Amino acid sequence: GAGVSQTPSNKVTEKGKYVELRCDPISGHTALYWYRQSLGQGPEFLIYFQGTGAADDSGLPNDRFFAVRPEGSVSTLKIQRTERGDSAVYLCASSQPGVAGNSYEQYFGPGTRLTVT
């Protein structure tokens, strides 16, 4: 079946602009995660959705970052007033429904490379 898809694959924007990054998870995966990966670093957690609700947004760096998942499937990460420091690869992952104390493999998309000039 289809894996996690992310669009666009690359996005170049000017400082101060607004951007939206889209993630299509694997069908049936109710858990969805956003991560950000800077050059030479491992991915860093941003936000986790269980269904439509953001169950944990503790990784969002500031209030310029926001994510939604209105129908419990596709998610959009929104960044307002972009800054050069926002340049990174934004990764989305989905997994099977989780049960507290258990863990499931996360399936990652190819990422969106965001460049803020």
Next chain:
Amino acid sequence: SQQGEEDPQALSIQEGENATMNCSYKTSINNLQWYRQNSGRGLVHLILIRSNEREKHSGRLRVTLDTSKKSSSLLITASRAADTASYFCATDAGLTGGGNKLTFGTGTQLKVEL
């Protein structure tokens, strides 16, 4: 912030040799996972080891976990050129909402030469 660190940061070996990567972490975990990443894009899950397990095998991969030392190692046996990639460990402390917040290390860049 990064939970752990991988060691070494970069590793270059000849095809057929074994590759060993180490990961250290700081806090208590439910499990530890290893991922592989090609060309700085999507990650592929390799193996998950739970906190009550000490060793796990999957094909040419062997993972060990020492919770007393807060460390793990990934061994790739009989390496191939296609194993060239970055390898990350990720710890999972669990989320109250049932999710799994992964905290990744800094990664080891493995290069397998013909």
